[in-house]
Amino acid sequence: xxxxxxxxxxxxxxxxxxxxxxxxxxxxxxxxxxxxxxxxxxxxxxxxxxxxxxxxxxxxxxxxxxxxxxxxxxxxxxxxxxxxxxxxxxxxxxxxxxxxxxxxxxxxxxxxxxxxxxxxxxxxxxxxxxxxxxxxxxxxxxxxxxxxxxxxxxxxxxxxxxxxxxxxxxxxxxxxxxxxxxxxxxxxxxxxxxxxxxxxxxxxxxxxxxxxxxxxxxxxxxxxxxxxxxxxxxxxxxxxxxxxxxxxxxxxxxxxxxxxxxxxxxxxxxxxxxxxxxxxxxxxxxxxxxxxxxxxxxxxxxxxxxxxxxxxxxxxxxxxxxxxxxxxxxxxxxxxxxxxxxxxxxxxxxxxxxxxxxxxxxxxxxxxxxxxxxxxxxxxxxxxxxxxxxxxxxxxxxxxxxxxxxxxxxxxxxxxxxxxxxxxxxxxxxxxxxxxxxxxxxxxxxxxxxxxxxxxxxxxxxxxxxxxxxxxxxxxxxxxxxxxxxxxxxxxxxxxxxxxxxxxxxxxxxxxxxxxxxxxxxxxxxxxxxxxxxxxxxxxxxxxxxxxxxxxxxxxxxxxxxxxxxxxxxxxxxxxxxxxxxxxxxxxxxxxxxxxxxxxxxxxxxxxxxxxxxxxxxxxxxxxxxxxxxxxxxxxxxxxxxxxxxxxxxxxxxxxxxxxxxxxxxxxxxxxxxxxxxxxxxxxxxxxxxxxxxxxxxxxxxxxxxxxxxxxxxxxxxxxxxxxxxxxxxxxxxxxxxxxxxxxxxxxxx
Amino acid sequence: xxxxxxxxxxxxxxxxxxxxxxxxxxxxxxxxxxxxxxxxxxxxxxxxxxxxxxxxxxxxxxxxxxxxxxxxxxxxxxxxxxxxxxxxxxxxxxxxxxxxxxxxxxxxxxxxxxxxxxxxxxxxxxxx
Numbered sequence: 001x002x003x004x005x006x007x008x009x010x011x012x013x014x015x016x017x018x019x020x021x022x023x024x025x026x027x028x029x030x031x032x033x034x035x036x037x038x039x040x041x042x043x044x045x046x047x048x049x050x051x052x053x054x055x056x057x058x059x060x061x062x063x064x065x066x067x068x069x070x071x072x073x074x075x076x077x078x079x080x081x082x083x084x085x086x087x088x089x090x091x092x093x094x095x096x097x098x099x100x101x102x103x104x105x106x107x108x109x110x111x112x113x114x115x116x117x118x119x120x121x122x123x124x125x126x127x128x129x130x131x132x133x134x135x136x137x138x139x140x141x142x143x144x145x146x147x148x149x150x151x152x153x154x155x156x157x158x159x160x161x162x163x164x165x166x167x168x169x170x171x172x173x174x175x176x177x178x179x180x181x182x183x184x185x186x187x188x189x190x191x192x193x194x195x196x197x198x199x200x201x202x203x204x205x206x207x208x209x210x211x212x213x214x215x216x217x218x219x220x221x222x223x224x225x226x227x228x229x230x231x232x233x234x235x236x237x238x239x240x241x242x243x244x245x246x247x248x249x250x251x252x253x254x255x256x257x258x259x260x261x262x263x264x265x266x267x268x269x270x271x272x273x274x275x276x277x278x279x280x281x282x283x284x285x286x287x288x289x290x291x292x293x294x295x296x297x298x299x300x301x302x303x304x305x306x307x308x309x310x311x312x313x314x315x316x317x318x319x320x321x322x323x324x325x326x327x328x329x330x331x332x333x334x335x336x337x338x339x340x341x342x343x344x345x346x347x348x349x350x351x352x353x354x355x356x357x358x359x360x361x362x363x364x365x366x367x368x369x370x371x372x373x374x375x376x377x378x379x380x381x382x383x384x385x386x387x388x389x390x391x392x393x394x395x396x397x398x399x400x401x402x403x404x405x406x407x408x409x410x411x412x413x414x415x416x417x418x419x420x421x422x423x424x425x426x427x428x429x430x431x432x433x434x435x436x437x438x439x440x441x442x443x444x445x446x447x448x449x450x451x452x453x454x455x456x457x458x459x460x461x462x463x464x465x466x467x468x469x470x471x472x473x474x475x476x477x478x479x480x481x482x483x484x485x486x487x488x489x490x491x492x493x494x495x496x497x498x499x500x501x502x503x504x505x506x507x508x509x510x511x512x513x514x515x516x517x518x519x520x521x522x523x524x525x526x527x528x529x530x531x532x533x534x535x536x537x538x539x540x541x542x543x544x545x546x547x548x549x550x551x552x553x554x555x556x557x558x559x560x561x562x563x564x565x566x567x568x569x570x571x572x573x574x575x576x577x578x579x580x581x582x583x584x585x586x587x588x589x590x591x592x593x594x595x596x597x598x599x600x601x602x603x604x605x606x607x608x609x610x611x612x613x614x615x616x617x618x619x620x621x622x623x624x625x626x627x628x629x630x631x632x633x634x635x636x637x638x639x640x641x642x643x644x645x646x647x648x649x650x651x652x653x654x655x656x657x658x659x660x661x662x663x664x665x666x667x668x669x670x671x672x673x674x675x676x677x678x679x680x681x682x683x684x685x686x687x688x689x690x691x692x693x694x695x696x697x698x699x700x701x702x703x704x705x706x707x708x709x710x711x712x713x714x715x716x717x718x719x720x721x722x723x724x725x726x727x728x729x730x731x732x733x734x735x736x737x738x739x740x741x742x743x744x745x746x747x748x749x750x
Numbered sequence: 751x752x753x754x755x756x757x758x759x760x761x762x763x764x765x766x767x768x769x770x771x772x773x774x775x776x777x778x779x780x781x782x783x784x785x786x787x788x789x790x791x792x793x794x795x796x797x798x799x800x801x802x803x804x805x806x807x808x809x810x811x812x813x814x815x816x817x818x819x820x821x822x823x824x825x826x827x828x829x830x831x832x833x834x835x836x837x838x839x840x841x842x843x844x845x846x847x848x849x850x851x852x853x854x855x856x857x858x859x860x861x862x863x864x865x866x867x868x869x870x871x872x873x874x875x876x877x878x
Contacts, residue, residue, distance in 0.1 A: 544858040574752035588758040595765035625799035626819030651846035674764030698814025714825035
């Protein structure tokens, strides 16, 4: 994405596209001031499947919508500047717009299946956006990884949602939340919640699925700022927060959320120290923040709900600008490596201002909305009496956040400027106004919390309905705040100063993570998959007809064996000797003799004749089992077949005495097939006979079809359409034979 | 009595499978024919044959006599016999054509639609 590569790429800047999120944002603002929440829309779609276009907007949805459309507006402005020299920007912006709509759908959907559809749509658009620079192998791999991880989680989510829907007997999210406490007794609940959480954890990059998010940084920066910090990765958080009122009484829910959240927050903070790439540092700190959010959702106190929404809001307001700053630096200098970036303050004063203000918020220092959020979080934790270990962990995580803020906002802008790398200059207004605008908004909320108060409180109440009336500003608890902020600021400063040394010291740990971490499991899994596919293609699909027949037969026999094992029918063998018994015995003898001869004889004509004997034997049986029509047809067909076969037989040449390589396997399969057939027949005889159809045909044949031969009536009248199809098959096979015969003649003439 | 027929049908299936698994194209086709016959016999057997009386409505009678054989399996098998015949004719001619054009009657060496396992077109087994 070097700005110098496409100097000629002109065309429209697509700035006007920002009008789409902006109009949605204004619509939302108008709605919030004129109509009380929640809003509810329900249109029938596929009622038989429980699928309806059900949308519901409550406080939490409204907050997400405000972030999606509000930040989205600035993202589109930023993208029009960032992509000014990118000839394919139309495609990127189109997908970005689609993504925004999918997000809007996902956070407002009330129907479970609808939620899943939008959820997956965000995964697909994310895949397209991460892989935008598809000429680069790394971008393709990152896109595939993001897709496989989030889509795999999406499948789990679908399973979980369907289970929840079945348990609650409703397909609406609001219905399930209302039924939540009653579901606690259902033994399926843990499975359903595990599946749902798998979906949420993969989407929101929780340990051990965190690795896809930093890799997704190969996306263009507007995408990273929008999807991978402010919106999409918050979708999992949104879902967990949405379900929290129903399940936060469960110890299971609380333990998993707090455990996973803490682990993710700490581990991602440690990993952030590994990186030298500014965007990847920010990505790891995003994962860390997502972990903190998960942890906060797991806390049972009502204050935690306020902490969740405040931190969600604050994080979006500082992380998106920081990503934009990283993008500006990349754009201006051509690198994102912190080893080569210093003293950019003079060349890029406005970007630097935005960075410092966003950094303040990230560090939770005064003059920022992050300060307010940090305070609310501290109060919530004090309220919930979290484990000491968790408290220490959060101090560490916050300290790293301070250090990351320092790296992104101070380190790269201060100090002596690097030796001039070409002409480093401030970026266009479309690229520095958006981050500035978003951070200034955050500062405004710090001084006038009343502006954001109603929205955040409404959002918090959708997570924790019992939350009383609190004012965000009044929640300031100076003692708690000063100690928390003071400690983290000091420790964070130490981390910041020791950044490079820590990087060296932790080198071994990172090597261990590379070899045995979750990302390595992912690679092993992917590698294993292609190995299985290769084995499958080589060994099973070996291109030999007899192999395929063997496999098909073996599978069929296994299925039959399973049915036999699982079924409960009783076999029955008839020993009686009817009047025509001698004729049946002769027929059986003919059939067996024919089959045996066909198997044992080598000559082609002999084999053909022997197989004809099976047919003649069958005909004899039909004749003495009340089926003269069948017998007549079979006699005719066998005779005609011999004529046809005899005419093409010479073309096969002399019979070869080839050794069959799979002789014993074939024999075993044949024996198994014979035994299976015998068992099948015995069980068929054991089933109670049902003469209903025979009686119906016998009764209606004459009055309705005016025929006395019931078999013929069935064929030409009751099942006339089938017979037409059969005639068509015979005609088609004849048509297919004609060109083959012509080919045979041509060859002989040549 | 049904025991004799059950045994006979089972043996026919075994022989048919053995023939169909042969590499000889002609035997393979005959095997399919034999398996087709066996399938017809199985369907017929499922109708509990036993009555000698064909399913014809006697002159003067309004409906089928209770002693008559079940007409439904007969109708099904009749259809199957004819279809099987058409299929077999096609298979025999196709087989002859294949022998002519490939110069051999080995079914395992038919590669027009798919290469063999040793073909370099197939993905390699990644052995470490």
